[in-house]
Amino acid sequence: MKAKLQKIMDDALARINASEQMETLNEIKVSFLGKKGELTSVLKSMKDVAPEDRPMVGQLVNDARNVIESKLEEKRAKFEKAALELKLQNETIDVTLPAKKPMVGHRHPNTKVLEEVKKIFVGMGYEVVEGPEVEYDYYNFEALNIPANHPAKDEQDTFYINSNILLRTQTSGVQVHEMEKGKLPIRMIAPGRVFRSDEVDATHSPSFHQIEGLVIDKNVTFADLKGTLEQFAMELFGPETKVKFRPHHFQFTEPSAEVDVSCFKCGGKGCRFCKGEGWIEILGCGMVHPNVLKMSGIDPEEYSGFAFGVGLERIALLKYEIDDMRLLYENDYRFLKQF
Amino acid sequence: MNTPLSWIKAYVPELDVTEQEYMDGMTLSGSKVETIENLGENLEKIVVGKINKIERHPDADKLVVCQVQITEEGEEVQIVTGAQNVLEGQLVPVVLDGGRVATNHDGEKVPGGVKIKKGKLRGVPSFGMMCSIVELGSSKDFYPDAVDGIYILSDNEAYKDAKIGSDVAEVLGLRDTVVEYEITSNRVDCFGVLGLAREAAATFRKPFVPPVIKVTGNDENASDYISVDVQDTDLCSRYIARVVKNIKIGPSPEWMQRRLANAGIRPINNLVDITNYVMEELGQPMHAYDLSTVEGNKIVVRRANDGETFTTLDGQERNVDSSMLMICDENKAIGIAGIMGGENSMITDEVQTVLFEAACFDGTNIRHTGKKLGMRTDAQAKFEKDLDPNTAEEAINRACQLIEELGVGEVVGGMVDVYPVKRGPKYIDFTPDRINQLLGTDIDEATMLSYFEKIDLGYDADKKQVIVPSWRQDLECMADLAEEVARFYGYDKIPVSLPSGQATAGKISFKASIEDIARDVAEQFGFNESMNYSFESPKVFDKLLIDENDKVRETVTIMNPLGEDYSIMRTLPLNGMLSSLSTNFNHRNKNVRLYEIANIYVPKALPLTELPDERTQFSLGMYGEGDFFTMKGVVEEFLEKCGLKKLITYNPKAGKNFLHPGRQAEIIYDGVVVGYLGEVHPVVAQNYSIKDRVNVAVIDMPEIVSRATFDVKYQGVAKFPSVTRDISLMMKKEVMVGEIEEVIRKCGGKLLESYHLFDIYEGSQIAEGYKSVAYSISFKASDRTLEDKDVTPVMEKIVKTLEGMGIEQRK
Structure with missing residues (x-):
């Protein structure tokens, strides 16, 4: 009996070893372990075995069964692994084929710069506000200490709608609107379109954007103005940026300054970009003129403040090395898609 | 203002700085130096020479050979020249071998100048060149005695005794630097050399020595x-x-x-x-x-x-x-x-x-x-x-x-x-504490007064007042004095701080955040942001087929425009959009999608007495891939992102002449028109030279901003499965699916979860003039699983209502 079982097992293992595909394993399983299988038939012939030997024979049959089953399983796993490997190999793709991207649009370079500027000032506690583009003469000039007939009015080449209403030449009028609200302290920036009657060329446009800034509080100093704009410049142009304040004149600030930053292309050594000067002018600023405060109902004895104005296009042209301002308003796809 | 540095130095004799130091110093004290030009920059090795002998060139009729003395000791060089105006005994400018002149042979200035080398002219060696006033970088305008040809120094009374061998540029006053300043309009005094010299003296702390003006005259009156x-x-x-x-x-x-x-x-x-x-x-x-x-x-x-x-x-x-x-x-x-x-x-x-x-x-x-x-x-x-x-x-x-x-x-x-009303000096209270307070500095009183003194401001110590002479009309108040202090103390030395007051919260407006959503949505759909001018030509209305008496023709008009093409403030964003698309079409750019967020200007009444209504418009335009429904998708996505959750409906009778009559719609939200969209009328597209179908959408942003909300409440996730029924319908072609959807919504009641159109068919399988439309409609309840007896009556009601409208269910 024992020898018979051994033979069955040897046969089974030999056939398992010799098998080359999954189907053969099933056949082997059926022919040995199936209902009519060889091992099953041994069990069936148990009644011929002496009762005292039955447990021992049963044990032997079970052992044989376990051995065959585990060998079958082992072989099956091997086949499965090989099959998977083959499948994966057949699924190899050319990874250098072009990528698939959704067609996503781009913001205008002006907007990109504006968003950066906004982020910097919002982070410093400034509110972003707006004002009208078609504006009263009073807000654009008079309330900014530029009385009627002042040459500064002519200098700005204003578009007039009538004697009293004009297209704003600067965003500075928004300062006045904010101050008139009477809520102090003020920390605001006001971006927006402004208009001057300049013919269109590579560096001029009759319509462009400015960002006005205004801070009014007790004890605001010129040192605060310097610190604020220095921080702004470093955040916008990089931490290495140096800032230079030069005396200048604006009707609505006193003292006034123009601000240069070290050229962010050459770091201040002088290059084609900064015309060899190492510095690039980026904005005008100053302490709010006491006349302006008074006109807007703020007591200059108690409050002081600073204001600044940045040309948005100027920064965009510099930052992205765009050599012709007209490109910003032509809206050519090949241009817009680069930002 | 262009001023030779030599003239400034005439009044600030101790001024001893390099050009760069001068430029930086003056700029930082407020007289911004724009450019500096060294007049004799490219003049090198050019000396006063004396023509001792002139002989004919052996092989050239038009050339002469000159022996020119170039040092007092009598050293001579031979120079061959074609100039006709030279005579023995004259003093002339001579460029020596290796020297440089300012211009080329054609009299054009060359950056870095032109190098002169010895050579041979028709076989005769020449060791330099005699030059004209132009080659010296100047012109007859500035040296009126100069003639065509060589500049004859000895013909000018001032130069006839010039030392042989000396630097010609020096002799002619060309070793000078011309400084161009940007003088601000308030500094009238600096539009004169004396004013600038005073500034220079104060900037570099040197004595200012102006000319003494004497009153002259005979005994007459x-x-x-x-x-x-x-x-x-x-x-x-x-x-x-x-x-x-x-x-x-x-x-x-x-x-x-x-x-x-x-x-x-x-x-x-x-x-x-x-x-x-x-x-x-x-x-x-x-x-x-x-x-x-x-x-x-x-x-x-x-x-x-x-x-x-x-x-x-x-x-x-x-x-x-x-x-x-x-x-x-x-x-x-x-x-x-x-x-x-x-x-x-x-x-x-x-x-x-x-x-x-x-x-x-x-x-x-x-x-x-x-x-x-x-x-x-x-x-x-x-x-x-x-x-x-x-x-x-x-x-x-x-x-x-x-x-x-x-x-x-x-x-x-x-x-x-x-001189009926005499102008005297002005008096400004001197308050050093307030000046320091404004500047954020700690400059002592004496230092401030020393700055004032340098620029000729007086001081009345008893009254503690600064006395401002009449030529400094720009100084009026404490802040003006603070600027004078700051300029001479140095803007660069003022410390750096940040405003120390009460903290404020930084924020952008609600309107701006809606605009940001518009940008995000547009870009997500492949639209690029464009920017167009706010003013345009009144002719655009004809180009857009706008009716003669349409209100949009009432515009804010510029009195002094750059030209008619820029004379009215736009009341429609479309001209800018179509012009930009046209530019792209001309440049053969394919599949172009643009958007713009900018204002239109709607007058409240004409002529204008108050400011116009500035309405921000979100406009989109595209040609190439995509159609009306692509645009509709952008619009709906945008409204959804703005928290507008109610139903958006479309009125096909938008009445826009510039749009295709069968492909236009007003966008209606909560009963209000918030914009329109459609395909551009082919005639209009042609007017803009775009040979493709163009789709546009315009959303009136104030209507969105007033309705938008970012309040979101969690609605729960359905606990019970929904039941879906499909329905296939047959109707005349003209019937809009919007009408069917309205019925589904009305009859669907509370149980209706959603519906979507999954098929639309016109063609050989169905009768001429008809179309077939199929919807999938889902129902659900929040408290139980729906059964047939719940859904069937609803479906029957829908079908029955549709039948009443002549819409048949296909079996």
């Missing part, structure tokens, strides 16, 4: 020659006349010619040069009349008459009017005040007696007159800035002093001076 009647004192705050007789016109001395030339002013003759010199030095324009042409020995300053014409000294006839101030004699006008004199009174070489005028005119009036006449003279440019009437007196005395010093004529004593 000017009032015996002339009387002055200023009738319009509002436009002429001061008028001074002085008289010079026995005039001898001739060239001015070389030093004066050089200063003027290096400042860019052409020397003419002694009389003209003196007026120009004084204008440069003091910033005060003057005018000289031939006294013999002044009838009645009387000057009358009055406004012109309307319709009057006047011929200026450039020979042009000008139409003047009653807004303009004229200088007249008893009978006629002889000059346009502050702008240009008349042909009838101009100085000629025969002049005997000159009337000098130094006046102060109203800057605004001069500016307006110049603009009206289309004139822009140097004098006008100065007067426009509102000069100090006290400078007029200094200027006329300075001119007379120079007349006498240079022997141009005999100055008559005294002056006729009409």
Whole structure:
């Protein structure tokens, strides 16, 4: 009996070893372990075995069964692994084929710069506000200490709608609107379109954007103005940026300054970009003129403040090395898609 | 303002800084240096040479061979030249071998100059070159005695004794630097060399030594020659006349010619040069009349008459009017005040007696007159800035002093001076604490006062007041004094801090955040942001087929536009959008999608009495891939992102002429039109030269901003499964699916979860003029699983209602 079982097992293992595909394993399983299988038939012939030997024979049959089953399983796993490997190999793709991207649009370079500027000032506690583009003469000039007939009015080449209403030449009028609200302290920036009657060329446009800034509080100093704009410049142009304040004149600030930053292309050594000067002018600023405060109902004895104005296009042209301002308003796809 | 550094140094003799230091120092104290030009920069190894011998060239008729002495010791070089104007014994500029001149053979300036090397001309060695005034980087304008060909130094009285071998650029005054400043409009005093010299002296802390102006004149009195009647004192705050007789016109001395030339002013003759010199030095324009042409020995300053014409000294006839101030004699006008004199009174070489005028005119009036006449003279440019009437007196005395010093004529004593309201100094309280408080500095009082002293501001220690002379009209209050302190203390030395007050919360407006959503959504759908001008041509309305009486034709119009094409403020964003798409189409860009967020300007009433309504428009435009429904998708996505959760409906009767009549719709939210979309009418597309279908959408942002919300409440996730029924319908082609959806919504009631159209078919399988539409409709309840008995009646109601509208269910 024992020898018979051994033979069955040897046969089974030999056939398992010799098998080359999954189907053969099933056949082997059926022919040995199936209902009519060889091992099953041994069990069936148990009644011929002496009762005292039955447990021992049963044990032997079970052992044989376990051995065959585990060998079958082992072989099956091997086949499965090989099959998977083959499948994966057949699924190899050319990874250098072009990528698939959704067609996503781009913001205008002006907007990109504006968003950066906004982020910097919002982070410093400034509110972003707006004002009208078609504006009263009073807000654009008079309330900014530029009385009627002042040459500064002519200098700005204003578009007039009538004697009293004009297209704003600067965003500075928004300062006045904010101050008139009477809520102090003020920390605001006001971006927006402004208009001057300049013919269109590579560096001029009759319509462009400015960002006005205004801070009014007790004890605001010129040192605060310097610190604020220095921080702004470093955040916008990089931490290495140096800032230079030069005396200048604006009707609505006193003292006034123009601000240069070290050229962010050459770091201040002088290059084609900064015309060899190492510095690039980026904005005008100053302490709010006491006349302006008074006109807007703020007591200059108690409050002081600073204001600044940045040309948005100027920064965009510099930052992205765009050599012709007209490109910003032509809206050519090949241009817009680069930002 | 262009000024030779040599002239500044004449008044700040101890000034000893490099060009770069000067440039930086002046810029940081407020006189911004724009450019510096070293006149003799490219002149190298050019010496005074003496032509000792001239011989004919053996092989060339047009060349001569010169032996030129180039050192006092007698060293000679041989130079071959084709110049026709050289003679033995002359002194000439000689470029030695290896030297440089400013221009090439064609007289064009070359960056870095042109190197001269020894060589052979037709076989004869030549060791350099003799040069013309042009090759020295200047011109006959500035050296009036220069002739064509070689500049003959020895023909000029000033150079005939020049040392042989010395640097020609030095001899000719070309070792000078011309500094161009950007002077701000408030600093009238710095439009003269003296003002700038004062600034330079203060900046570099060196003594300022201005010329001493002496009052000169004989025993006669000017009032015996002339009387002055200023009738319009509002436009002429001061008028001074002085008289010079026995005039001898001739060239001015070389030093004066050089200063003027290096400042860019052409020397003419002694009389003209003196007026120009004084204008440069003091910033005060003057005018000289031939006294013999002044009838009645009387000057009358009055406004012109309307319709009057006047011929200026450039020979042009000008139409003047009653807004303009004229200088007249008893009978006629002889000059346009502050702008240009008349042909009838101009100085000629025969002049005997000159009337000098130094006046102060109203800057605004001069500016307006110049603009009206289309004139822009140097004098006008100065007067426009509102000069100090006290400078007029200094200027006329300075001119007379120079007349006498240079022997141009005999100055008559005294002056006729009409100066009704005298301008004196101003007094500003000196409050050093407040100055420090404004600047954020800690500068002591004495230091501040030392700055003031350097720029000639006085100080009354008893009253603690700063005394501001009349030529510093810009200084009015503490803040102005603070700027003076800051400039000389150094803006760069002021400390750096941040505002220390009460903290404020940074934020952007709700409107701006909605605009950001619009940008995000547009870009997500492949649209690029564009920017167009706010003004455009009134012709765009015809281009867009807008009705004659449409309200959008009522525009805010610019009085002084750049041209008709930029004359109205847009009331529609479409022209900009279509023009940009057109540009792209012309450039053969494929599949272009653009958006813009910008204002239109809607007048409340015309003519404008109050500001127009500025309405921000979110406009989108595209051609190439995509259609009406692509655009509709963008619109709906945007509204959804803005928290507009109610139903969006579309009215196909949008009434837009510029859109395809069968492919347009108003976008309606909560009963309000918030915008429109559609395919651009083919005629309009053609008007913009776009040979493709164009789809646009315009959303009126104020309507969105007033309805948008970012409040989101969690609605729960369905616990019970939904039941879905499909329905296939047959209807006439004209029926809009929107009508079906309305029925589904109405009849679906509370149980309706969603519906979607999954098929639409027209064609051979169904009757002509009909279409088939299939919907999948889902129902659900929040408290149980729905059964047939719940859903069936609802479906029956839907079908029945549709049948009532002539829409049949396909079985």
